[in-house]
Amino acid sequence: MAEYENLLEIKNLSFSFKTYGGTVKAVRDVSFDLRKGEILGIVGESGCGKSVTAQCIMRLNPEPPGFFESGEILYKGQNVLQMSKPELKQLRSKEIGFIFQDPMTSLNPTMRVGKQIEEVFTGHKDISKVEIHEKALNIMKLVGISDAEKRFRQYPHELSGGMKQRIMIAMALVSEPSMIICDEPTTSLDVTIEAQILDLLLELREKLGTSIIMITHDLGVIAKLCDRVVVMYGGKVMEHGTVDEIFYDTAHPYTNALMNSIAGLDTDKNTVLKPIPGTPPDLFAPPHGCPFAARCDYAMKVCQTYPPEFTDLSQEHSTACWLQHEWAPKVDLHMHNRQRKETV
Amino acid sequence: MENLTKDLFTVVGKNVEKMDSISRPTLSFWKDAWRRLKKNRWAFLGLCILVVFALLAIFAPIFSQYTYTAMDTSAVNATPSRAHWLGADSAGRDLWVRIWMGARVSLSIGLIAAVINACVGAVMGGLCGYYGGKLDMIMMRIVEILYGIPNLIVVILVMLVLGRGMTTMIVALCITGWIGTCRFVRGEVYRLKEQDYVLAAKVLGVSDFTIVVRHIIPNIMGMIVTNLCMAIPGAIFQEAFLSYIGLGIQPPMCSWGILAKEGIANLRVAPHQVLIPAFFICVTMLALNLLGDGLRDAVDPKLRGTE
Amino acid sequence: MAKYILKRALAAIVTLFVLITVVFFLVRLIPGDPFNDPKLTDTVRENLYEYYGFDKPLVVQYGIYMNNLLHGDLGPSTRYMNRTVNDMIFESFPYSADLGIRALVFAVSFGLVLGILAALNRGKKLDVVCVLVAILGTSIPDFIMGAILQYVFGVKWGLLPVAQYKGIEYTILPAAALGFYTLASVSKLMRSSMLEVVSQDYIKTAKAKGLSQGRITFRHQIRNAIMPVITVLGPTVASVLTGTFVVESIFAIPGMGKYYVDSVNNSDYSMILGMTIFYGAFLILCNLIVDIAYGLVDPRIRIGKK
Numbered sequence: 001m002a003e004y005e006n007l008l009e010i011k012n013l014s015f016s017f018k019t020y021g022g023t024v025k026a027v028r029d030v031s032f033d034l035r036k037g038e039i040l041g042i043v044g045e046s047g048c049g050k051s052v053t054a055q056c057i058m059r060l061n062p063e064p065p066g067f068f069e070s071g072e073i074l075y076k077g078q079n080v081l082q083m084s085k086p087e088l089k090q091l092r093s094k095e096i097g098f099i100f101q102d103p104m105t106s107l108n109p110t111m112r113v114g115k116q117i118e119e120v121f122t123g124h125k126d127i128s129k130v131e132i133h134e135k136a137l138n139i140m141k142l143v144g145i146s147d148a149e150k151r152f153r154q155y156p157h158e159l160s161g162g163m164k165q166r167i168m169i170a171m172a173l174v175s176e177p178s179m180i181i182c183d184e185p186t187t188s189l190d191v192t193i194e195a196q197i198l199d200l201l202l203e204l205r206e207k208l209g210t211s212i213i214m215i216t217h218d219l220g221v222i223a224k225l226c227d228r229v230v231v232m233y234g235g236k237v238m239e240h241g242t243v244d245e246i247f248y249d250t251a252h253p254y255t256n257a258l259m260n261s262i263a264g265l266d267t268d269k270n271t272v273l274k275p276i277p278g279t280p281p282d283l284f285a286p287p288h289g290c291p292f293a294a295r296c297d298y299a300m301k302v303c304q305t306y307p308p309e310f311t312d313l314s315q316e317h318s319t320a321c322w323l324q325h326e327w328a329p330k331v332d333l334h335m336h337n338r339q340r341k342e343t344v
Numbered sequence: 345m346e347n348l349t350k351d352l353f354t355v356v357g358k359n360v361e362k363m364d365s366i367s368r369p370t371l372s373f374w375k376d377a378w379r380r381l382k383k384n385r386w387a388f389l390g391l392c393i394l395v396v397f398a399l400l401a402i403f404a405p406i407f408s409q410y411t412y413t414a415m416d417t418s419a420v421n422a423t424p425s426r427a428h429w430l431g432a433d434s435a436g437r438d439l440w441v442r443i444w445m446g447a448r449v450s451l452s453i454g455l456i457a458a459v460i461n462a463c464v465g466a467v468m469g470g471l472c473g474y475y476g477g478k479l480d481m482i483m484m485r486i487v488e489i490l491y492g493i494p495n496l497i498v499v500i501l502v503m504l505v506l507g508r509g510m511t512t513m514i515v516a517l518c519i520t521g522w523i524g525t526c527r528f529v530r531g532e533v534y535r536l537k538e539q540d541y542v543l544a545a546k547v548l549g550v551s552d553f554t555i556v557v558r559h560i561i562p563n564i565m566g567m568i569v570t571n572l573c574m575a576i577p578g579a580i581f582q583e584a585f586l587s588y589i590g591l592g593i594q595p596p597m598c599s600w601g602i603l604a605k606e607g608i609a610n611l612r613v614a615p616h617q618v619l620i621p622a623f624f625i626c627v628t629m630l631a632l633n634l635l636g637d638g639l640r641d642a643v644d645p646k647l648r649g650t651e
Numbered sequence: 652m653a654k655y656i657l658k659r660a661l662a663a664i665v666t667l668f669v670l671i672t673v674v675f676f677l678v679r680l681i682p683g684d685p686f687n688d689p690k691l692t693d694t695v696r697e698n699l700y701e702y703y704g705f706d707k708p709l710v711v712q713y714g715i716y717m718n719n720l721l722h723g724d725l726g727p728s729t730r731y732m733n734r735t736v737n738d739m740i741f742e743s744f745p746y747s748a749d750l751g752i753r754a755l756v757f758a759v760s761f762g763l764v765l766g767i768l769a770a771l772n773r774g775k776k777l778d779v780v781c782v783l784v785a786i787l788g789t790s791i792p793d794f795i796m797g798a799i800l801q802y803v804f805g806v807k808w809g810l811l812p813v814a815q816y817k818g819i820e821y822t823i824l825p826a827a828a829l830g831f832y833t834l835a836s837v838s839k840l841m842r843s844s845m846l847e848v849v850s851q852d853y854i855k856t857a858k859a860k861g862l863s864q865g866r867i868t869f870r871h872q873i874r875n876a877i878m879p880v881i882t883v884l885g886p887t888v889a890s891v892l893t894g895t896f897v898v899e900s901i902f903a904i905p906g907m908g909k910y911y912v913d914s915v916n917n918s919d920y921s922m923i924l925g926m927t928i929f930y931g932a933f934l935i936l937c938n939l940i941v942d943i944a945y946g947l948v949d950p951r952i953r954i955g956k957k
Binding site: 488489492493494495496497500501502504505507577581584585588589590591604605607608611612615618619621622625626627629630633634 | 930
Binding site: 298299300301302305306322325327328329 | 352353354355356
């Protein structure tokens with residue numbers, strides 16, 4: 001395949017599920033791209049469509065009831081949505097690795113873990129059994145599994161949570177894919193293990209040059225790991241930019257609210273964490289305007305009826321918010337934060 | 345975008361009403377279960393069949409010109425006709441009346457045995473699961489041994505010891521019948537009492553009794569009812585089986601099992617004598633199975649609030 | 652694993668012991684006298700009592716019986732003096748075993764296939780057919796099934812023999828009658844188990860690995876879905892076995908079930924006692940085998956404590 005600067009390009013992707021109650025518009029008009037060797041974070045609350053988006057890339061969502069309404073996903077210039085079954089198989093087994101959220105339930109309980117790693121090569125004709133075994137053992141060592149020979153023959157229930165997640169990562173990496181997608185890989189692990197796993201991912205990027213899409217609701221993970229960030233809400237992209245731009249030049253009230261709702265190590269003990277009141281919109285009938293309008297402190301009349309367009313703030317940074325419009329009142333989100341902190 | 349006007353850009357802030365627009369009308373557990381059961385056409389059909397059969401079992405014998413023991417020599421082995429709606433048996437007894445008299449016995453044995461088993465099992469299982477400890481240890485050893493003994497063998501022996509009859513049959517069916525419910529309720533209670541909301545209630549100083557009544561029973565009631573519904577066919581099966589091997593109800597009383605047995609003896613001469621009781625047994629089983637399946641789906645907490 | 656097997660085996664032995672004891676005393680409790688024939692003179696009756704050991708205290712009888720049992724002797728029949736319970740069992744058990752195995756193989760294999768097909772074609776016509784068969788199957792008691800099959804295939808169409816057990820064509824109807832209920836319940840269980848497994852995360856993992864649908868179905872879905880079916884095989888053997896009681900007497904097959912029913916009707920107490928113990932031991936053994944088999948197939952039990 002030719003060299004592409006953008007390994008993955010998602011353009012105006014919309015994906016919905018047909019259910020008895022109606023159509024759930026899980027992903028609406030989402031666009032972003034992933035470059036070679038970078039780590040892209042996708043952040044948002046539960047149910048904002050981030051997992052569905054990620055699974056669309058590998059066509060893992062059950063279709064039906066799911067279906068693509070519009071858009072395209074270009075992987076190395078090839079449209080994933082038009083791939084034939086063998087091409088899709090190739091894409092899944094060789095090109096992209098996927099690490100799931102819950103290692104406890106994502107491994108087959110009745111199959112030895114080594115076998116599950118080797119299974120990735122099923123149907124690859126250009127590789128011998130011995131080589132496969134060799135590769136599986138090597139990758140297990142690489143992801144930090146000591147005593148790989150012994151672990152190879154164990155069953156998932158004999159391993160700890162962190163070990164299982166390492167197996168999942170090994171499984172995603174064993175065919176040396178160009179990119180891996182991590183769907184909240186550390187949510188179900190405890191904090192020390194989480195740190196180990198994140199370090200491991202960074203290390204692997206250094207060693208193998210793999211591009212990573214990191215899906216999480218944890219801004220700490222984003223800050224530690226990612227080069228660029230996509231903020232999603234209600235099935236839409238709210239804001240995207242480099243990590244620094246998102247953290248220090250926040251342009252969308254949702255991103256801002258998200259950051260005010262978490263505590264970091266440097267958070268002053270007098271700071272009151274601000275939860276975002278309300279719940280995300282019902283995706284059975286998403287609002288016409290900005291999905292965040294109902295919960296937004298700065299919502300204007302226009303937000304409720306017209307969907308905001310993207311405004312570019314820098315080369316990387318752009319946001320979908322009416323506050324960027326020339327007629328909108330000028331609001332300094334950071335100023336507000338500071339004022340709020342002082343009044344407490 | 346042309347129709348944007350400046351006044352659209354006034355800040356109105358968050359919309360408190362729409363903020364939680366996701367919330368749907370709340371339904372109590374049983375209302376929701378009932379709603380879903382009604383939506384499930386097959387389960388509802390099952391319920392209707394059972395109601396009709398129950399009414400017929402009560403009233404049909406009263407309003408018939410025949411009694412279930414009266415023999416009409418001119419109607420021996422008669423096929424269905426205007427005089428005998430479902431024909432008559434080898435002694436010339438009217439099958440329509442006998443079917444509904446049999447239904448009284450079969451249905452009430454099934455229902456009573458299943459209810460007793462469910463109650464005993466639930467109480468035993470609940471006690472073991474909630475209090476655990478020594479009581480649980482001893483009970484579980486006993487249950488394990490009883491569970492290993494084939495149910496039917498116990499039932500047959502008890503019937504032999506106690507003699508034939510409806511009461512003894514119910515006793516026999518209940519001696520080991522509660523064990524299944526007991527095991528399952530114990531497991532559920534064991535699981536539930538570890539749940540965070542029960543723990544939270546405990547920390548708040550809620551009494552054991554209230555915890556059981558408010559937190560544990562509502563969570564397993566649905567499953568117990570479903571189990572009960574599924575246990576009735578089993579009990580009716582066993583009644584029919586016992587009657588078939590000659591350990592059932594004392595003649596001239598009849599049950600569906602006895603009718604089938606008498607019919608099978610007469611298969612070559614008058615096949616309708618098997619086919620008719622067979623039809624009623626099967627339809628009843630079918631109705632109970634459909635209702636049971638529907639109930640299971642209706643009370644499944646995972647499916648709550650869905651269509 | 653050895654510990655697991657040992658524990659199961661011990662529990663089985665305790666269960667068996669309790670079963671034998673309970674059955675022994677229950678049978679002695681059955682009202683009525685086996686030798687109440689008015690034609691018998693008092694001396695004859697006394698001799699009979701002595702012959703069967705009924706003149707001794709109950710506890711002594713129990714001791715003697717247990718001792719004989721340890722040597723594999725189930726005693727003489729109370730109804731037919733010249734026959735022992737052992738003879739009867741040896742004579743009739745092969746028929747029952749043959750019928751039972753046929754029914755079981757038929758039921759489990761077809762049940763599994765039906766359940767798998769239904770789950771893979773969820774919501775389509777084939778699924779509806781399979782579910783219908785399952786519901787019908789669990790709604791028809793085996794003796795009614797037997798009678799209907801006998802009537803349709805034997806009496807009405809004259810295709811298959813309706814009684815005796817002399818060759819392959821004789822086995823078809825009874826095996827079908829006996830196995831149909833089990834077939835239906837196995838297919839029902841397999842279907843729901845398959846549907847449960849298909850929504851598990853590890854199936855998605857397998858999909859993400861780029862495996863073909865066939866491999867996912869066979870290596871990941873069916874293998875895991877079959878577990879709960881194995882656990883019910885013990886009770887299934889029991890239900891097939893008790894089914895032989897009626898099916899054998901409907902089809903006039905000289906198997907154990909028929910003799911058991913006969914002895915119940917004849918009040919042949921030592922026969923009831925002996926056969927009940929034999930049945931119980933057999934079922935306990937089956938459960939033990941199923942338990943061990945389950946441990947072998949499911950790695951979570953194989954190594955775990957349970």
